[in-house]
Amino acid sequence: MSYRVVPLPLPKDLVCKASTEVLIEELNSRFNHSELSIVKSDDRYELHLREAVMSHVETVVEDLCRDSRYDATILCSFLSTIKEQSSYGLSGDKRVYVGYNAERKVEGRKEKETRRGRHFYTNGASFDELANLLPEPYINQIHCGDSEQVLGQLPANCVDLIFTSPPYNFGLGYDAQEDSDQWQNYFDKLFAILDECVRVLKYGGRLAINIQPLYSDYIPSHHMISKKLMDAKLIWKGEILWEKNNYNCKYTAWGSWKSPSNPYLKYTWEFIEVFCKGTLQNPVTASMQTSVRTISRNGSLGNGLSLPKRT
Numbered sequence: 001m002s003y004r005v006v007p008l009p010l011p012k013d014l015v016c017k018a019s020t021e022v023l024i025e026e027l028n029s030r031f032n033h034s035e036l037s038i039v040k041s042d043d044r045y046e047l048h049l050r051e052a053v054m055s056h057v058e059t060v061v062e063d064l065c066r067d068s069r070y071d072a073t074i075l076c077s078f079l080s081t082i083k084e085q086s087s088y089g090l091s092g093d094k095r096v097y098v099g100y101n102a103e104r105k106v107e108g109r110k111e112k113e114t115r116r117g118r119h120f121y122t123n124g125a126s127f128d129e130l131a132n133l134l135p136e137p138y139i140n141q142i143h144c145g146d147s148e149q150v151l152g153q154l155p156a157n158c159v160d161l162i163f164t165s166p167p168y169n170f171g172l173g174y175d176a177q178e179d180s181d182q183w184q185n186y187f188d189k190l191f192a193i194l195d196e197c198v199r200v201l202k203y204g205g206r207l208a209i210n211i212q213p214l215y216s217d218y219i220p221s222h223h224m225i226s227k228k229l230m231d232a233k234l235i236w237k238g239e240i241l242w243e244k245n246n247y248n249c250k251y252t253a254w255g256s257w258k259s260p261s262n263p264y265l266k267y268t269w270e271f272i273e274v275f276c277k278g279t280l281q282n283p284v285t286a287s288m289q290t291s292v293r294t295i296s297r298n299g300s301l302g303n304g305l306s307l308p309k310r311t
């Protein structure tokens with residue numbers, strides 16, 4: 001059993017004194033040893049702490065203070081040493097001193113990775129690693145149009161980052177577009193645009209897509225889009241929850257009121273799914289990292305130039 005071990009400071013003249021030993025024995029008898037105890041080590045005393053109910057500690061100290069056989073200095077030191085210890089408070093005044101921050105460790109991560117590979121769903125991907133230049137008319141320009149058509153005019157592998165928020169098909173009143181299409185039509189169109197996104201993205205490029213499912217229709221758009229992009233052999237890098245503290249979720253506590261047979265689940269956030277094409281390491285930033293390492297090792301910029309020497 002593990003404890004937090006802390007010295008119990010006592011004036012020198014009290015150490016090893018018969019009356020001190022009697023008091024310590026009495027204190028030890030008042031607590032469960034698996035929770036806390038005082039242990040003598042050479043010519044000093046240690047507190048072995050696992051957990052303590054503070055009200056009980058205080059009651060014991062008060063009780064023993066009333067008994068003239070016991071030295072109040074020792075009791076005060078006992079109480080204050082326990083109080084000084086940082087701890088994790090559990091319900092009421094129970095304090096826990098060890099084990100509260102223990103994490104279960106993942107075993108053999110490297111071995112598993114070698115045996116199973118990572119992102120198995122991208123096996124067989126054959127993306128061209130050669131990037132193309134973005135055509136001049138598209139540099140620093142905003143193009144208004146149907147994404148499928150605009151992207152269709154671009155060469156493959158010419159975009160570093162796509163950050164997009166497609167319509168959610170909630171029935172919002174956009175100027176130029178119907179936002180309450182049949183779901184199949186909606187996904188057909190969206191997936192055609194995503195195919196274009198995958199095509200124009202460079203090897204190592206990233207696609208971040210902000211989406212909100214329509215909960216009331218039970219359409220998990222974020223999962224369907226993720227499945228689509230994983231089928232296209234992009235690597236799912238992760239998911240960001242964009243906490244919006246949505247007003248309509250303020251009544252979460254009323255979730256099952258009037259609807260106990262089918263309670264509402266409420267979400268205050270939107271999703272941002274992030275994908276990588278071909279590799280998780282972006283080649284451009286990876287090469288910058290290498291140069292930074294080179295610089296930090298020998299002051300050389302790796303291209304025949306050197307950083308000026310510090311004076």
Ligand SMILES: C[S@@+](CC[C@H](N)C(=O)[O-])C[C@H]1O[C@@H](n2cnc3c(N)ncnc32)[C@H](O)[C@@H]1O
Nearest residue numbers: 145146147148164165166167168174175176177
């Ligand atoms: C969820 S909103 C995102 C708005 C965006 N974040 C912004 O601030 O402009 C979806 C947008 O996609 C537009 N949209 C819908 N269909 C489109 C299409 N086929 N091509 C390009 N944009 C489209 C809608 O008009 C709407 O402005």
